[in-house]
Amino acid sequence: MKRNxxxxxxxxxxxxxxxxxxxxxxxxxxxxxxxxxxxxMTFPPKWIPNQLLWENFSKAWNSGPFLKYLMNSTIVSVGILILQFATIIPAAYAFARYRFKGSNFFFGVTMITLMIPTQLIFLPVYLQMSSWGLLDTLWALILPFASSAFGIFLLRQSFKQVPEELLEAARLDQASEWKIIMKIMVPMAKPVLITFGMFSFIAHWNDYFWPLVMTTTDASRTLPLGITKLREVDGGVAWNILMAGNLILVIPILFIFFFAQRQIIRAFIYTGVK
Amino acid sequence: MTLANSNETLHRKREQSALSALNWVAVRPYMMIFPAIIVFTLFFLYPIGYMIYLSFHDWNFVSPDKDYVGFSNFTALLQDAKFQQVLRNTFMYSFATVSLTISISLLLALWLNKKGAMYGFVQGAIFSPHIISLVSISMLWMWIMDTDYGLLNWFLNLFGISNIPWLTDPKTSLLSLIIVAVWKGIGYYTLIFIAGLQSIPKDIYEAAALDDTSKVRTFFKLTLPMLSPTLFFLTIIGLIGSFQVFETISIMTKGGPINSTNTIVYYIYENGFRFFKIGYASTAGVILLLVVGVFTIIYFKLLSRKVHYQS
Structure with missing residues (x-):
């Protein structure tokens, strides 16, 4: 480039x-x-307030059961993550390493699932949850995401790249398949697992749509839903309280982003490009 | 005799354990995929089937009977002026969002694809909205687009443009949602384009530089064709994603004013949960499924053809 x-x-x-x-x-x-x-409500707007009104945050926090929302959000995001790891690791291993009758069929099922967006099927899932009596429970927020077609797809790719000799050597040493997965496969696929984990956690931590559809009371509402309830405080819109509440939701994510920017960007780009 | 007998039982035992081991080896893969397949079946495949079933029925959620009505939900829906507007809104929103995001991001990627801390920081900054909850994004932009006290109108005032009622005027409401979607999406698209640019072999450019090819010509003859898989991927993913827009609408406009921002998923939500027209809502869901399905098939068809050319 010219150094003009x-x-x-x-x-x-x-x-x-x-x-x-x-x-x-x-x-x-x-x-x-x-x-x-x-x-x-000053116009032109002021960029720097006269004084820092910290009480906006406590007002936002105390306007609803925010501790409950925070706990629900954490249980749901972490619970989904644990279940996903527990279901995608064995499935990806089976698809990557075993030859069995119907494997193409079942992998096809997984790929079709990958194509179906959850926003599209919320109504039948809602009716199903309703008939199981699971509406307005954390189960309704966790179970549909207990596995991830996307995760299986990513992990299968990286399991396939582990050299077969390594597994043969381990099998000669009488290592069980379980041991092979935990001691060889998982450590070698660690970057992919971390990538997928961050992607999944951020997606479910931020999710608004699914909890909106599946919950009706504060007992099972999550943080993003709780924040939207702030609008109903005091009749009119109190933008200062509303923004304070949103900051509670945004700060943890921005904080993580600040320290793990490279990894997070790589996670999203990787999951996008593959 | 006894020796032979015990030998035989030993042999049989070995055979049995070999057989059970064989069974276990045969069953093991199915055991390992079972939990995942159960989740997919219960929460993705079965619901799809159920939704298609419901689209042929009339049901208000409360009554015990679902009346079979054939295709009448489909014909009624497609003739419904409101649904026609919903479809128009959805397509307008999607095509405008995707084409704007892609063209702006491509330009930004060409500009920001450089080494150095400054460029890394800018890339991080424009990416940051992508990981923020849509709830916060929506509320922040509602505030920024506020007619009387919003930042956007204050900024436009500086250029002599008078206050625009962004979200409350049906003429600008859909545009406002498009602006928010473009703002949120640009960083992600730009970084994917940069990844695409970096995967183009450098020696091709050296050859072009030797031939004294102009910058613009190099872009159209070299960079753009090399980027076409990325471009194509982002277009399809972007369209499929935009067809399902819900969060910004639900929080910022509630589909209004006068349905100017009502799109398919919000329409399904409204019909299912507010009007309890389950059959009608399912039919809209099936139509969206068909649209998304067509785009997905196009994607894979073209993808496989591309792989074909390369091999």
Whole structure:
């Protein structure tokens, strides 16, 4: 590229503008969450509030059973992750390493599942949960995601790359298949497992649609749903409280992103490209 | 005699254990895929079948009877002016979102595909909305797009543009949702494009540079064709994703004003949970399933053809 000083200045200004387009909304969110209600209604808007009103956060937190929401969110996201690992690791191993009758058929079933978006089948699943009496329980939020076609697909690829000699050697040493999975396959596929884990956790931590459909009371609501309830506080929209509540939801994810940016970006790009 | 006898039993025992081992080896793969397949069957395949079944029935969720009505749900739905608008909204939203996101991201990728801490930071910044919950994104943009006190109108005021009622005017409501979707999606698309650009072999460019090919020509003759798998992947994934838009609509507009932002998934939700027209809602679901299915098949058809060419 030409080292033209004018070009470099233009390039620099462009980069700063680009950052502004993506960072300023979040700065605005943080700024609003510290304002008084009156300050949110000044025009032109103020970027820096007169004083930092920390009580907005406690007001948001105390406006509903937020501890319960937080616990539900954690149980659901972590529970899904554990079940997914427990179901995708053996399945991916079987698809990658065994030849058995119907393996193509069952892998086809998995691939079809991969193509079906959950937003599309919520109504029949809702009716099913209703007939099982599982509506408005955490089971309704966890069970449909207890396995992941996508996870099996990713993991099968990486299990296939483990050299067969390694497994033969282990089998000569009388290692059980279970041991082979835990001591050879899982450690070798660790990057893929971490990638998938982050992807899955963030997706379910942020999810709004599924809990909205499946829950009706605070006993099983998750954090994103709880945040949307903040709108009903005090009649009109109190943007300062609302933004404070959203910040509670956003901060943990941004915090993780700040420290594991490379891994997270790689996770999303990898899962996108494959 | 006794020796031969015991020998025989020993032999039989060995055979039996070999047989059970054989059984175990034969059964093992099925045991290992069983939990996953059960989940897929119960929560994906069976519901699809049930939804198709319901689309041929009339049911209000409460009554014990589901009346078989043939294709009448389909004909009624396709003739319904509201559903026609819902389809139009969904397609408009999807095509506008995907084409805007892809063209902007491609330009950004060409610009930001450079080494250095600064570029890494910018890439991280534009990607950040992708991992934030749509709940927060929606509420933040509702606030930014607020007619009287919103940041966006304040910014436009600086250029002499008077306040626009972004979300409350049917003329701009769908556009507002498209803006939010593009803003959220750009970072992800850009980074995928950058990954695609980096996978293009460098020596091709060196050859082009030797031939004194112009930058624009190099882009259209070299970069774009090499990027076409990525471009194609993002288009299909983007369209399939956009067809199912729900969160931003549910939080920011509730399908309004006057249905200007009502799209298929929100329509299914409304009919199922507010009006209890289960058959009708299922029919809309089946139609969406068909649309998504067609795009998925196109994707795999073209993908396999591409693999064919390469081999």
């Amino acid at each position: 000083p004018i070009w470099m200045v233009v390039n620099g200004i462009g980069l700063v503008l680009l950052i502004c387009i993506f960072a300023l909304p979040f700065v605005w969110m943080i700024s609003t969450s510290f304002k008084t209600l009156g300050e949110t």
